[in-house]
Amino acid sequence: MGRWGRSYARLGITTFLTVAAILLFYDTLFGSRTLILLGSTLLEAMAPVLYGAMIAYLLAPVVNFLDGALFPKTMARIRAERKLCAPLPRAVSLLITFLLLGVMVYVLLSVLLPELYRSVVQLIANLESYYNTINSWIQNLMNQNPGAENWVMETVDSYYKTLLDWLTQKALPQAQQLVSALSGGVMSVLNFVKNLVVGLIVSVYLLATKELNAAHGRKLLYALLSQERTRWVLRGLHKVDDIFSGFVRGKLLDSLIIGIICFVGCSVLKFPYTVLISVIVGVTNVIPFFGPFLGAVPSLFLILLDSPIKALYFLVFIIALQQVDGNIIGPKILGDRTGISSMGVIVAILVGGHFFGVPGMFFGVPVLACICTAVSYFINTRLRRKNMPLTAETYRMDTPDRTVSPAQGKEPPPGGEGLR
Numbered sequence: 001m002g003r004w005g006r007s008y009a010r011l012g013i014t015t016f017l018t019v020a021a022i023l024l025f026y027d028t029l030f031g032s033r034t035l036i037l038l039g040s041t042l043l044e045a046m047a048p049v050l051y052g053a054m055i056a057y058l059l060a061p062v063v064n065f066l067d068g069a070l071f072p073k074t075m076a077r078i079r080a081e082r083k084l085c086a087p088l089p090r091a092v093s094l095l096i097t098f099l100l101l102g103v104m105v106y107v108l109l110s111v112l113l114p115e116l117y118r119s120v121v122q123l124i125a126n127l128e129s130y131y132n133t134i135n136s137w138i139q140n141l142m143n144q145n146p147g148a149e150n151w152v153m154e155t156v157d158s159y160y161k162t163l164l165d166w167l168t169q170k171a172l173p174q175a176q177q178l179v180s181a182l183s184g185g186v187m188s189v190l191n192f193v194k195n196l197v198v199g200l201i202v203s204v205y206l207l208a209t210k211e212l213n214a215a216h217g218r219k220l221l222y223a224l225l226s227q228e229r230t231r232w233v234l235r236g237l238h239k240v241d242d243i244f245s246g247f248v249r250g251k252l253l254d255s256l257i258i259g260i261i262c263f264v265g266c267s268v269l270k271f272p273y274t275v276l277i278s279v280i281v282g283v284t285n286v287i288p289f290f291g292p293f294l295g296a297v298p299s300l301f302l303i304l305l306d307s308p309i310k311a312l313y314f315l316v317f318i319i320a321l322q323q324v325d326g327n328i329i330g331p332k333i334l335g336d337r338t339g340i341s342s343m344g345v346i347v348a349i350l351v352g353g354h355f356f357g358v359p360g361m362f363f364g365v366p367v368l369a370c371i372c373t374a375v376s377y378f379i380n381t382r383l384r385r386k387n388m389p390l391t392a393e394t395y396r397m398d399t400p401d402r403t404v405s406p407a408q409g410k411e412p413p414p415g416g417e418g419l420r
Contacts, residue, residue, distance in 0.1 A: 052202025066093035084211040115275035250334040255285040
């Protein structure tokens with residue numbers, strides 16, 4: 001193919017890709033969203049692999065620690081000979097890792113599930129008394145405020161017919177759909193268990209071959225990009241891994257510790273529904289910033305129905321616990337992994353939760369941290385090229401322009417601030 005032929009081929013490929021991108025963009029916004037449906041179907045099919053990759057990502061530090069602790073000479077020899085891994089030490093490390101995981105899960109479930117079951121049964125048994133308590137509160141409020149009672153009665157009368165029509169026309173026909181949804185929920189649980197089991201098998205394979213997979217990935221990058229760009233990409237991936245691994249693993253460990261402390265504190269103070277409240281507080285603590293409030297409100301309401309004075313004690317206890325978590329436990333475990341402000345955390349949680357629900361609220365913070373790191377690196381790189389200062393204080397509004405001298409731009413050494 002001559003020079004003109006290659007030019008026409010390149011032009012044809014560019015035109016085709018441009019038209020395809022425009023069509024996909026239009027279909028995503030205004031059409032049947034074929035690309036989104038295809039992506040969701042692909043994610044559903046790849047769920048076991050994704051579960052396995054997540055499990056392997058969380059357990060990789062444990063495997064690395066066991067490799068170095070149990071086989072230091074073998075690992076040193078492998079690094080010296082620039083080999084990938086030794087099969088026997090890796091097999092032993094994997095076996096110990098999954099044995100520890102199994103023992104931990106068994107202990108948690110054997111202690112947690114029976115107590116959680118008793119708490120739920122106790123809550124269901126006390127529903128009638130709680131209803132009477134709430135009803136008495138409402139009656140006392142109406143007796144003390146006759147105007148409120150008249151307004152409530154008028155509102156109930158006006159909405160009675162609407163409620164009756166809704167029950168007969170919508171609620172009853174949807175009962176059959178609800179039964180179908182419940183059966184579908186059981187199938188969803190079974191499907192999740194199946195994906196989790198397959199994911200565990202996939203995680204074993206990924207952990208056994210993680211060095212080989214990483215080597216293949218770097219080989220592909222060097223094949224597609226220049227050496228300089230490949231080094232930048234690898235540094236960027238290392239920074240992303242540092243942010244995600246530190247935040248995800250640290251936040252899970254932090255939530256587990258908070259749940260255990262909450263269980264011990266609630267047991268000592270003899271709060272009702274100790275296990276149920278501890279589970280709620282520990283699980284919701286995974287969500288940054290809003291998590292403690294999401295877990296404290298329903299727990300406080302449950303204790304309030306049982307005893308108002310215990311609810312007050314629980315409020316003081318949960319505030320103290322969150323202060324300990326925010327000032328001692330959290331900083332010790334997480335450190336400054338994200339490097340974003342409190343306002344950035346709020347924005348990340350709100351945007352992530354709006355688009356992706358609870359997972360978006362959890363992963364929104366590290367994703368925003370990665371974006372901010374990339375933007376900061378881009379800005380600092382541009383300023384270095386202009387030989388301008390990098391510190392933000394230099395660009396205060398009350399600072400004269402003449403004080404922003406190019407000579408100040410040589411402070412940090414070049415080499416990728418934000419991508420270390």
